[in-house]
Each structure stands twice: as structure tokens, then as C-alpha cells.
């Protein structure tokens with residue numbers, strides 16, 4: 001039996017999700033994975049990169065769960081966190097401009113900036129990057145070591161990548177021009193079922209332009225090419241610093257297809273700060289199977 005659920009469609013630099021507010025409304029949905037596949041479909045659904053749930057939390061001010069277009073659940077989502085922060089502030093679900101959001105990769109501190117009473121920019125402390133091979137994870141090798149400039153041969157061509165997790169895994173390939181990056185070839189091969197990445201991987205391409213600027217494009221695990229990836233922008237700056245291509249501890253403007261993010265890997269805290277916009281596109285009602293979500 002289908003039930004009607006209020007939704008809000010939001011985007012962070014064009015990385016759009018369907019948001020369901022499980023604080024204000026009772027969500028009884030048998031499968032969030034199936035709902036994500038349904039709402040993400042541009043023809044039979046609403047059209048998005050996935051589904052994000054805003055839920056009560058017993059360890060933070062609110063909780064975020066994020067499902068990719070294919071229904072897989074991820075542990076973090078930078079663009080999603082900024083949109084969740086905008087939503088919960090503007091709907092008075094939090095009572096301060098600074099608050100915490102629980103994710104499967106830990107609690108994240110968010111701070112919103114207002115313009116005429118609405119949130120126009122959000123800074124999220126994305127926490128410390130995870131660099132150990134076994135925790136990213138990347139298969140093989142020494143699980144305690146980092147993965148920096150690792151060779152990967154595909155069809156007779158040797159690529160090199162650096163791997164970073166922001167709670168979700170990223171493989172970063174450095175290129176001379178993101179417009180000619182092998183995003184389809186490597187993204188479609190590596191993102192979801194390649195043995196080297198047991199949990200899949202978000203495949204990113206970064207072109208450092210200076211110590212303070214970089215171009216970045218992404219093929220996301222579970223969603224394919226998206227306009228932007230917040231965790232990926234964080235991971236790309238970390239990878240560029242690990243490869244000594246840019247200096248640590250200064251904000252880097254990362255140019256993504258859908259817009260810019262400011263990313264800073266702080267020396268003092270070892271945390272990565274992400275600052276950028278969040279937009280509300282529309283609100284509506286989606287009809288989905290009801291009863292008992294998980």
C-alpha cells in the first residue's frame with residue numbers, strides 16, 4: 001500500500017538528494033534502499049543522486065543517513081551534511097547556528113551562515129582523514145600503511161592513485177586537465193565491484209592549479225558521475241598534500257563541476273574543514289510503500 005511522504009529536494013553544488021524529515025514526520029518505509037532507487041529515477045521517480053534521511057539522534061543534535069542512487073548506504077556525504085544543516089536550522093529543529101550531525105562515520109560539527117534569515121553557507125568539520133590502507137579500505141599490502149601514488153595497471157596503461165577515506169573511500173588520480181580525465185573508463189571499472197576496493201570507491205580526478213586552487217571531478221560509488229562530492233573534495237586536498245603537490249593548513253578552493261568548495265586540512269587539529277553552499281530546490285509529496293523502514 002503506497003503512502004504519501006513529504007519530501008524536500010536540495011542540492012550542494014548540483015549534487016542533489018531527496019530529503020525526508022524523520023524528525024517532524026513518522027517514516028515507516030520497508031526499504032530505504034528501494035525508496036532511494038525509486039526517487040532517484042528521473043523518469044519513474046523525482047530524479048536525484050540518492051536519498052537522505054534527517055532523523056532524531058541520541059548522541060548528536062540530529063542524525064543523517066545517506067543512500068546512493070543504487071540504494072547502497074554510505075557513511076558520509078559532505079554536500080548532504082551542508083543541506084541537512086540548512087534544513088534543520090531553517091525548520092527550527094536546532095536552536096543554534098552551530099550544532100552536531102550524527103553520521104555512520106561519527107558526529108560532525110556544522111555551523112551555518114545566514115543571509116536575510118536563510119542559510120547561504122555552511123562550514124562542516126569533516127573530522128580527520130583516514131589514511132591506513134586497511135581502514136580505507138584498499139585490499140592487499142600492509143593494512144597499517146598509507147596508499148600514496150600506488151601504481152594500478154589497466155589495459156596496459158599504468159595509472160597511479162592515492163587513497164583517502166573521509167568515512168567513505170576515495171581513490172584520487174592526478175591529471176593535467178580534468179576535462180580529459182578517464183572518468184568513464186576508471187569510474188565505471190573501479191567504483192562498485194573492483195576487487196582492489198572491497199567496499200567500492202569514489203573515483204576522483206584532481207588537477208592542482210596552485211597551493212590554493214584545484215580542479216576536481218568525480219565518479220561516485222553508487223551514483224556515477226555527479227556534479228560535486230563534498231567528501232571527495234576533502235579527500236582530493238588531503239591527497240594533494242600527501243603527494244606534496246600543495247601545502248597543508250591553507251584553505252584550498254576546489255572547483256567542481258557544480259561550483260566551488262573551500263577545503264582546509266588543519267595542521268593543529270588534523271581535521272578537514274569544508275565550507276560551501278546549500279540550496280533548496282523544491283518541496284512535495286512522494287508516494288512510496290509504507291510500514292516499517294530499516
Ligand SMILES: N[C@H](CCC[C@H](N)C(=O)O)C(=O)O
Nearest residue numbers: 074077078079168229230231
Ligand atoms: N557516493 C558516496 C556518498 C555520497 C558522497 C558525496 N555525494 C558527498 O557529497 O560527499 C559513497 O558511496 O561514499
